[in-house]
Amino acid sequence: MAEKKSDRTRAAILTAARERFGADGYERATIRAIAADAAIDPAMVMRYFGSKEKLFAAAAEIDVRLPDFGDVPREQVGEAMARHLIQRWEADDTLKVLLRTAVTNEVAAERMREVFAGQLMPLLRKLSVDQPAVRAGLVSSQALGFALCRYILEFPPIVGLQADDAVAWLGPTITRYLTAPLPNQA
Amino acid sequence: MAEKKSDRTRAAILTAARERFGADGYERATIRAIAADAAIDPAMVMRYFGSKEKLFAAAAEIDVRLPDFGDVPREQVGEAMARHLIQRWEADDTLKVLLRTAVTNEVAAERMREVFAGQLMPLLRKLSVDQPAVRAGLVSSQALGFALCRYILEFPPIVGLQADDAVAWLGPTITRYLTAPLPNQA
């Protein structure tokens, strides 16, 4: 019996939590509402996760799962990265949860910075570009800005963009951030 | 007596509100805290602005004040726009208020879309580019993403960027979004 009863409710709580956190943000997503979605008692959420903060931490556990793009030609890394990120954003709600919350919650913002420093920067190092920190920051700024406009603020022209067109627009931008010479010396 | 007493307290409330909304977001910024900052009674905030929602609407009144860039050569519009936006973001807290709130508050998100449709798109129309909607959306995605990383999430490499370097990085991206041919036909 690999799947205990408690595992299923635990998973149900997590699913409901991700939906609520993703739709409403940290403050407006109430434990009571999450529990109602999962069809259990609010007290159960506390028993399983200890506190709202810890529940959020569990719901925002995230792995961007960036491939290492080792076999992609240098000039197409931007496109590949853009395509991967769009797929990743649309696969589940986790990234939406994190972005929605990071804007008003310092813990979530720190988590976001960890993802940045722990997953994107190492990749750029492997691609052996110079100044990986600044370049990773610029790539993030475009990737997060696009996600913000498309999935959170829902600007109509960006929402309406086909995934392929989005990749065609964002790819060269990212590639330039990865390869262009620095604007000036230090 | 051009300056009545009530005008001063009204202004004090607005200033405190912008600070709190900008720092904490809509939900966590309490009327009591705003009133305390303005050194008045919470009930006064209600008398002056009616409700928390209306207070926010007043605090988020915004004009991006984009010049029309009529005399700027086509290839430098991106730089000029980037420079203007950075200055605008650092001039006061209004944009921070709006972005922090728009992520979790539908009213604020709609306001953001209004700024986009009412101030940025008309400018692109004047510059007579084709497909102004998509291009304006892309410019927004980069501009907002950069602001997000620099002023809200505070990614260290982006925070550390000199304004001039930021302009040098963002300018060409924006210019490309304004001038590059569309990736494909409709």
Added chain:
DNA sequence: GGTAAAAGTCAACAACCGTTGGCATATGCT
């Protein structure tokens, strides 16, 4: 100076929140 209106103060309300402890029920093991 007296008076009506504006500006400000105070206390309280109703609602909602996260969280807790006690109690019932179901489960799984021997």
Added chain:
DNA sequence: AGCATATGCCAACGGTTGTTGACTTTTACC
């Protein structure tokens, strides 16, 4: 079967929030 334990429900607590109404003080005008 019998019992220990895990799982679940219920009611309530303490605290915070937006908001309101009555009351007092200051201001501005004749």
